Amino acid sequence: MNPRRTLATTGRILTQIRHDPRTIALLLIVPSLLVGLVAWIFADTPVFGVIGPAILALFPFIVMFLITSITTLRERRTGTLERLLSMPLGKGDLILGYTLAFGLLAVLQSAVAVGYAVWVCGLEIEGSVWLLLAVAVADAVLGTALGLLASAFARSEFQVVQFMPALVFPQILLGGIFLPREQLPDVLRAISDWLPLSHAIDALQAVAADSEDAAYVGGELLIIVAWIVGAVVLGSVTLRRRTP
Incomplete structure (x- = not known):
């Protein structure tokens, strides 16, 4: 990968x-x-004081997933990606450029959402607001990375929406929003442990309640980052130049 080409892609998207x-x-x-x-x-x-931190994980995640996947797919269907990849631009440069561009937007999105929830809606945060923002940003970037991955396999915007039940809805149902994960059946609890949104929700709730130390939140962040890196790598490997 070439940093200059990656940043050029980032600038174009922004x-x-x-x-x-x-x-x-x-x-x-x-x-x-x-x-x-x-x-x-x-x-x-x-x-709202109970579910507010989980809601901060939910909506930015969904919005970033949809916007990123549809934007990338549209460029592939119109032949833009094919023209770009015919130049000295690798798939890794392209995917990383998209990730950086939407990652910067995720920072702004998360800052607005956290600020609105805390200072307008009155969500009480016992821990650090900055740490809460860091987890919210990681969660939004996770939605971006999974959206890029979904766009690599989808052939149309409708198929992108079809990925929602496969990639997004199970994470919402098992993430601890409707029922604490500790109360889930053992099999579902084991599955939820492997879903990245569960760790984002756990980290946000821990920061909001100040119930865990920084090492715990840092460990949850590492899991989210690992999922982001894995999705970006897999997306760059499987990206097609153009949708037939």
Whole structure:
């Protein structure tokens, strides 16, 4: 991989997104609005204080997955990737460039969502807000990496949506949002231990409640980062130049 080519790809993607106000709104505003909607639904109850950290993991993850996968797939279907890869640009440069571009957007998205949840919606955080932000960013980048991986296999936007039940919904159901993972049946608990969103939710809840030390949260972050790296590598290996 060539750092200059990777950064050039990153700059191209950011320039395209900068000229698309709807995508910017979807990335930066919609997750916060959804967090606010959940807080409003459970106003005057302790529920939002319990599920709020998990919600911070859920909505940015889903939005980044959809935006990244559809954007990458669209460039492949229109032949843009084929033209780019005909130049001295490797698949690794391309995928890493996408990851960096959407990773930077994930930082902004997570900062807006965390700030809105804490200072507007009143989500109480016993631990470090900065550590909470770091986990939220890692979670959003995870959605980006899995979206890139899904786009490598999908042939249409409809197929991208079909990946949601396979890659996203099981993580939501088993991540501890609806029922603490400790109360899941043993088999489902074992499966949830292998799902990255579970570790993001666990880390966010631990920081919010200040129930674990920094070493525990750091270990959860390492697991998330390992999934991100694995998804990026697998996505670069399996990426096709153009969808037939």
